[in-house]
Amino acid sequence: MNDFFRGLGSVCLGTLAGAGLGAASFFAIEAVLPKQADAAPAHTVTKALKHEPKLSARQTILEANRHLIANGWRPAPEKTPTPEERRLSSVALESLSVCSSTGVGFCRFDYRRDLQRLSVLTVPSEPGRPSVGRVDRWW
Known part of the structure; x- marks a missing residue:
C-alpha cells in the first residue's frame, strides 16, 4: 500500500510541476506577444x-x-x-x-x-x- 501512495505522490508532484511550467510558459508568452490593441489593423x-x-x-x-x-x-x-x-x-x-x-x-x-x-x-x-x-x- 505504501508503494501505491508513493507512486501517487510522484504523479501529483509531476502534475504540479507540469502545471507550474505551463503557467510560467503562459505568462512568458503573454509578456512577449503584442496586446490586442497593438495587433489591430x-x-x-x-x-x-x-x-x-x-x-x-x-x-x-x-x-x-x-x-x-x-x-x-x-x-x-x-x-x-x-x-x-x-x-x-x-x-x-x-x-x-x-x-x-x-x-x-x-x-x-x-x-x-x-x-x-x-x-x-x-x-x-x-x-x-x-x-x-x-x-x-x-x-
Whole structure:
C-alpha cells in the first residue's frame, strides 16, 4: 500500500510541476506577444504610424492602388488568382491575390515596400455582382 501512495505522490508532484511550467510558459508568452490593441489593423489604431499608408475605407481599390504605387508600394500578390477571381474583382491589378465567390465577396490585394507588406481587403461596390471593390480594411 505504501508503494501505491508513493507512486501517487510522484504523479501529483509531476502534475504540479507540469502545471507550474505551463503557467510560467503562459505568462512568458503573454509578456512577449503584442496586446490586442497593438495587433489591430492599421486603420483602426488611433495613433498614426510613421509609414502607415493613407487609405480610406470605401475608396475604390483603383484609387487606393494609385495612391499606394505613388508612395512606393509595389504589387506583391501572395497567390495567383484564378480567372474566376479576376472576373469577380472586375479589375486587372497585379496586386490581386484572391477573391471569395461566396458570402460578402471579399477580395485581397497585396503590396510590398522594402521589407513592409500590406494587404488591402475590398468588398464589391455592387454586392452580389462582379464590381470594382471598395476598401474595407487593411493591415
